[in-house]
Amino acid sequence: MNRPDHSPAVVSPALDRLRASLAAFHQSTDEAAAGDAAVATVAAAQTLLDALSLRTYLADPNTNDRGEQIIITAYGVDLSIRRRDDGVFVHVDSVDMPPALLPLIGEFNSSGENVYSEGRR
Structure with a gap:
């Protein structure tokens, strides 16, 4: 709907x-x-x-990145995933999320939902 x-x-x-x-x-x-x-x-x-809005960036040899950075965008939220020396790094950026869709709510590894109400930049 x-x-x-x-x-x-x-x-x-x-x-x-x-x-x-x-x-x-x-x-x-x-x-x-x-x-x-x-x-x-x-x-x-x-x-x-x-x-x-799928895009990728090659690993920067001057960082601890071990693999390309993969970014998708949905509902104005960027989800970025990349492999580093110390594990897999996930970054979520909601700066472009439309105000009508706020707040951003997330969960990692079934640890329970968290509300991220970062101030607008």
């Missing part, structure tokens, strides 16, 4: 579209159908990447 205080679903439909186009590609019985499905798959993949 799309209510004024909630962002419309964009990731689920994009993921469903990608799955459907991949299935159509794998089930195609002729070259034309396979070509159409391949074009649809590329478009669906782009839509999903855009919906997640």
Whole structure:
């Protein structure tokens, strides 16, 4: 349901579209159908990447990063994950979260929910 205080679903439909186009590609019985499905798959993949605002950054050799940084954005919240020498580092940034969606509530490893009401910058 799309209510004024909630962002419309964009990731689920994009993921469903990608799955459907991949299935159509794998089930195609002729070259034309396979070509159409391949074009649809590329478009669906782009839509999903855009919906997640998925981006990566290579590890900086001057830091303790051991792997690329992966960032996705949903509801104005950036989730950043990267491997470091001392483990896996997760960073959540809600600076661009729309005020109507506040507060940010999170949980790590089933340790219980916490409300993060950091002041707006």
